[in-house]
Amino acid sequence: MIKRRLWLSIITTVVILSGCFNQKTPVEKIYDILEKVVEKEKGFENQQEPLVALEKKEKATYEKILDLGMKQHDKVVKLADAALAMADKREQYMNEETKSILESKETFQKIKQYTNDLKNPKLKKALEHLYQIMINRYSAHDELNKEYLNALKLDKQLYGLLKNKNLSFEDLEAKVNKVNESYQKVYAANKKFNELTKEYNDQKLAFYKMSGLKINE
Template sequence: MNRIIIISLFSFILLLSGCSFGTSTESSLNDVLSKVYEDEEGYRTAQEQLSELEKNEQTSFKEMMELTQEQKEELSAKVSEMETSLEERLKLISAEEESINQAEETFKEIDGVIEQAEEEDVKGILQDMKAEMTERFSMHEEFIKQYEQLSELQRSLYAMLADNQTEMPALQNKVKEVNVQNDAVQKVIAQFNEHTKIFNDLKNEVYEKFNGEKNE
């Protein structure tokens, strides 16, 4: 059973302190991205905690698979430990979803920045940024859906592990189901990360445009 890889988020790297903005569009964009970054604090915190829980859960799973049916008390303790961890993960996922939803709502302010932009090339980049961030939010919504499905399969697996009547073929089939769903989660994560990377590339590009205007 593979551990879920933490979703990587590229920092907006906003240089706000001690700066005088060259254009009102730049200032407005900074304001929007700053608030989005703050809104996603809960998401980043949840991801760090999720990663730690997943590592510990993976360790417990491996340790439990080395136990025999005769070690019933230890088996029961390990299963209980993993079930508790799973519930904690789902609470974190809920907090993460709330954080991202708030960020998505805040990011709608980008429409005002786009309208404010006078240069067509800047306006075009901002529109591309909006499209990428929209896809990024969509991928996170899909991630939540796939992760919850994975958690339900894991919950079923843990129940089977706790049942001494479970036969090995049935257990192996459930592990396969978990791994297939884990792969589905990983694919969504990869898409989320790709949209994040493209967004940040576009962000860097538009700030280069702003800096070029200052130097003219």
Template sequence: MIHRYFFIFGIWLLIVIILSGCSASPVQKIYDHLEQSAEIESLVEEHQEPLMNFETQEHQLFEEMIVLSLADIDKIQTLAEEAIELATKREETIEEERERLEQAFEEFNHVEELISGIEDEETREIAAAMYETMEHRYESYKRLYDSYTNSVQLDKQLYEMLQDEELKINDLENQINTINEAYKDVFQKEDEFNTFTKEYNEHKKQFYEAAALNVSFE
């Protein structure tokens, strides 16, 4: 699920104007931090294809397990162990994404100390709104990460349960229901994160326009 969240961030095609003065202005410094942050975050895409493959393979294994009977317990156990390995790979991939996004947010945070130095009031207010939205976006991402990793843990518990020859159908149904509810929460967190991403992109565009930066968006 998480692999879909970051494409929304967008691709900025940028043409930087030459600003007057011997040292960079607060606007130019903010611009540099914004684009460095975006560049770091764009590297998250490297993890998307393997993550999608892990999810697909894991789902296929689960589909195989649920049609087998207890007479095939050895086969179920083998498939369950494979599914656990794939779930672990998902956790590792998501952790790598989290670290990359944390780096991007840390780079973005340099913007805060520069906002007060913007001379134009309207541009300064837009920059402040942009910063606040990114803060909300980061907090939203952390909630999404926690929700997703919790769901993966529940998946792994399910695969452990399926290896138990004495597993009761009621316990299995309860675990599946718990997992379904957990992924509903993931979807809700996804929507929240996407909303903040969209708002941030809008504020970023407004900032570039208010600061009269010669930037083209596609």
């Protein structure tokens, strides 16, 4: 089972005191964008529990296939078809997750236009650091998506092989090894993505506090 991916945190309350004629400051505009990014990733967040549940169910199905062995071929084929359907569904969840991340990125990049409006050099530097962390996070998700879809492809190939009554142990072992190697890459990419998500959440909170926004966590 793959560890669930972390998502962006929401600041429960931020008190904003606008200036004359309710004109928002650059910091307030940045805040609005950053919290819209959180909303854009709701779709990503919503995919996590069903995706993890499906991974567990598919793993259990695969283990049933191994327990049966090739002597009960009809049952193996039925279970392999069920596993294939679950793999297809996982791909749908991953595509929805990626769609949400891309929408998040499109929104997030809008903060760039306000960087030079920040007069405080330390605050500007903090925002630039925050921006780079998030761009790295998006790149990490690109890598995660690539590795996850590749692992899914290998899973499907494995389930297809298991439906072959004349499957040799050598062919099965070779494919299982490829699947395991692929998921090691998925785990590594997922770990990096989670680390960058946590780093971003921490840096965003630090930026809010540095900017003078009154935060009730």
